Amino acid sequence: MDIDEAPIKEFVRDTLNIELDLHTNHDLRPTQTVATIGNDRQQVNPTWGIQPAWAKKLLINAQSETVAEKKTFRNAFAESRCMVPCSGWYEWRDEGGPRKQKYHFAAADGNPLLMGGILFPGEEGPKLITLTIDPNKECAEYHHRMPQFVPHQHLEQWLTGSVEEALQLVTPLPDGSVQIQRA
Numbered sequence: 141m142d143i144d145e146a147p148i149k150e151f152v153r154d155t156l157n158i159e160l161d162l163h164t165n166h167d168l169r170p171t172q173t174v175a176t177i178g179n180d181r182q183q184v185n186p187t188w189g190i191q192p193a194w195a196k197k198l199l200i201n202a203q204s205e206t207v208a209e210k211k212t213f214r215n216a217f218a219e220s221r222c223m224v225p226c227s228g229w230y231e232w233r234d235e236g237g238p239r240k241q242k243y244h245f246a247a248a249d250g251n252p253l254l255m256g257g258i259l260f261p262g263e264e265g266p267k268l269i270t271l272t273i274d275p276n277k278e279c280a281e282y283h284h285r286m287p288q289f290v291p292h293q294h295l296e297q298w299l300t301g302s303v304e305e306a307l308q309l310v311t312p313l314p315d316g317s318v319q320i321q322r323a
Contacts (some may be wrong), residue, residue, distance in 0.1 A: 141168040141174070141224070141226050141228075141229050141230070141246065141255075142165075142166050142167070142168070142227040142228040142229065142246070143162065143163070143164060143165045143166070143168055143175075143225075143226055143227060143302070144166070144187065144227040144252075145162050145163055145164040145166055146164075147227065147250075147251075147252055148160065148162055148225045148226070148227065148282070149162055151225065151251065151252045151279060152225055152252075153294060155295070156177065156181060156295065158176075158177065158182075158183065160175055160183055160225065161175065161183060162175045167230075168188075168226075169188070170188045170198060170200040171187060171188060171189055171191045171198070172173075172187070172188055173185050173186070173187055173188075174186060174187075174188050174224055174268055175224075175225070176222040176224050176225075176257060176259070176268060177222060177223050177224075177225070177299070178220070178222045178259060178299075179219075179220060179221055179222065179299040179300055181299065184259060184266055184279075185224065185265075185266075186259055186260075186262075186265065186266035186267050187205045187264070187265060187266070187267055187268065188266040188267075188268045189201060189267065189268070189269070190255075190260050190267045190269060192212060192306075197206075198214040199212075199269060200269065201269065201270050201271065201272045201285070202258065202269050202270075202271055202272070203271070203272055203273070203275045203285075204271040204272060204288045204307075204310040205273065205274075205310060206258065207258070207271060208303050208307060209251055212319065213258060213269065216258040216259060216260050216269070217303065217306070218303050220258055220259040220260070221256070221257070221258055221259075221298060221299055221306060222256075222257045222258065222259050222268070222299070223256060223257065223290050223295065223298060223299065224254070224255040224256075224257050224268070224270065225252050225253070225254055225255075226233070226252065226253050226254075226255055227246060227252060227253070228244055228245050228246035228247075228253065229244075229245050229253075229255075229286075229287055230242055230243065230244055230245070230294065230323060231243050231279075231282045231283040232247065233281075233282050233283070237322075240301050241322060242267065242322070242323040243320055243321065243322060243323055244320070244321050244322075244323040245279065245282075245286075245298065245318055245319070245320055246318070246319050247317060247318065247319070248316065248317050248318060248319045249317070251292075253287075253289050254289055254290040254292065254295065254298075255270055255271075255287045255288070255289055255290075256270070256271040256287070256288040256289065256298065256309075257269060257270045258271070259272060264317075266288050270287060270288075271287070271288040272285040272286060272287055272288060272308060273285065273286060273287075273288040273311070273312050274286075274313050275312055275320065276312040276313055276314065277315045277319075277320060278315055278316070278318055278320065279312070279313075282288060282320070286312060286313070287291075288310060288312075289313055290309060291309065294309055297309065
């Protein structure tokens, strides 16, 4: 995940009236702390990923299309939705070379993105799962999933609406709205 401090802080302050405590990190990874906005419109700083007893490895994502039904995620989706303000995200693609090529994805208009997520309580602090969705046409060339983003005009619906209202927002970014560059 890509976090560029200044534009995100300005956007969150102007749209949500929240002073976000955030620092630039152009390569935020699972197990690191992520600045999020919880459904109470307060900043939460969870660790990215959960490790259920049954899982062999860390879970960092859940599919938006089924998150309300899956036992592991449904309560958090109903009660603890959040959003992760970010500048973009990364995917790696096999292009036949010795190493996969890293790509950076960002909003074509340059605005911050609001990635959908859910929060879990934890003994060592809150944990974050980010949500994914089937990709739009341009992102499908790079990965079979993409992050789910909350449209800026629907923040309240995402954070505090019913499960059904939140599920109405489960759509990929429109084609043509993503800028993709080699990283």
